Amino acid sequence: MDSSSNDSQFRLTLSEVTVEVNNPKDKARTQQEALTYPASFAKPLVVQPGDQLNIAFVLMKAPADATEAAKGVRAHQSFIVFRPQPATDAQAHLGPLVQSFQSTTSGKHRVNLIAGRFSRYFSRQPGAYDVELILGVFGAVTPIRYRLGTIDFDFPLADPTDPAVVDDEAKRAKQRALEGPPDAEYEALPEIVHQFRPAEHMPPVLFSLGYSAVVLLPWPILLALWKWIGIKPTQWPKTPAMLVTHGLFFGGISGFIFLYAAYWIKLRLLQTLAYALPLAIFTALVGRVALSDVAHRRVQATKSE
Incomplete structure (x- = not known):
């Protein structure tokens, strides 16, 4: 099973794959397999309490067009997965055992698994396990999923009433609840x-x-009131400058009316205030001049009477 992708510019492969089971206290029990990727070992290996499981390999990155030699590369995500085989209903509730491991920049990877540290897991479901390596590298769309083979964990069956086993089972149940259902239980939902x-x-x-x-x-009422109080063209400002000033003053007042309408239709409060501030200053300045002219003309009319 070679991992390659049409969307990436390189392919991933493995070399120098070795799997070894040894016991420091019993050298005669050493088992070793040298594999050629993607082949699996021919017969199951046996692991007992006190054994060490060592897996070593080199992750290689080669151009998709084979124009350059392959070179070692660090796996940015690397996991080893132990799945009970066959996964019966009694075993399925425990789920697989997944362990991550580190690598070097040269691509050399080594997994050292001391079986005794995981005795609580393997003693609850001893037997054959399917072992798989999962390796991911940035830029490679498809990761490597390498099935190494089957390993038989020959462990004594644990006492389910043992407090340590009960506590470990409770921790695993909590973790499974956080992880959610396995991928096999996901299915297409109805169309939204x-x-x-x-x-x-x-x-x-x-x-x-x-x-x-x-x-x-209000507009016709205003015009009617203007007519009632006797507004005449003769009462308009006499000079062009004052006529323009009065026009600007009424334009400023009209601008406020249109600004209120715009605020009601589409403007927001801060936008309205931003427009209203300069308009208010402008209207106040021209209004002061215009109203002063009105007052001056009224004073002149009073004196002439």
Whole structure:
């Protein structure tokens, strides 16, 4: 099983793969297998309490077009997985044993597993385990999934009432709850169909026209009041400069009206204030001049009477 990807510019492979089982106290029990990737070892290895399981290999990165020689590369993600075989219902609840390990920049990897440290796990379900290496490298879309073969863990069956076993089982149950269901239990969910909200009911047209009339009503009232108090063209400013000033003043007031309308329709409060500040300063300045001119002309009219 070679790991390559059409989307990456290189392929991953393994070399110098060796699997060794030894016991420091019994050299005669040493078992060693030299493998050629992606082949698995021919017969199961046997591991007993006190044994050490050593796995060594070199991870190589070679150009996809084979224009350059392969060179060692560090695996950015590396795991060894022990899955009980066959995975019966009694064994499935414990799940696989997954261990991570480190590597060197030259691509040399070594896994040293002291079986005694995992006796709580293997003694609860002794027997044959399928061993797999999972290696990932940045830039390689497809990781290496290398099945080494079968290892038989010959451990005495643990007492399920042992407090240490009970405590370990509780920790593993909590971890499985955090991890969620295995991949095999995931399935396609029903398609999500969006439920769009029905269109809002608009008020009758007559109501809208009536509201608009109420909003616009102050303007004809204002014109009527101006006519009632006797506004005449002769009362307008006499000089062009004052005429422009009065026009700017009324323009500033009208600008506030349009600004209020824009705030009601689309502007936000801070945007409205940003526009209102310079408009207020401008209207205050021209208004001061315009109103001063009105007061001056009223004083002149009073004196002439």
